[in-house]
Amino acid sequence: MAERLVQHKHCPVCKKAMSTEKETCSEECALRHQKQVRERKRTMYFFYFSMVVLVIVLAFQFLGI
Ligand SMILES: [Zn+2]
Numbered sequence: 001m002a003e004r005l006v007q008h009k010h011c012p013v014c015k016k017a018m019s020t021e022k023e024t025c026s027e028e029c030a031l032r033h034q035k036q037v038r039e040r041k042r043t044m045y046f047f048y049f050s051m052v053v054l055v056i057v058l059a060f061q062f063l064g065i
Helices: 025-062
Strands: none
Touching: none
């Protein structure tokens, strides 16, 4: 029971338990985490870009141009 009361969270990269003040458990995980975030952002931008292109294409088709 006592173990459950200890404040901790899990490393988003390797899921190891660690202190709540830290973002990741180690330097290595911090680097990997940064890379993951960057890749996720790129995927999101690509998704939004595709949506915009799709909307433009559909708009042109709708207008019959
Ligand atoms: Zn880690």
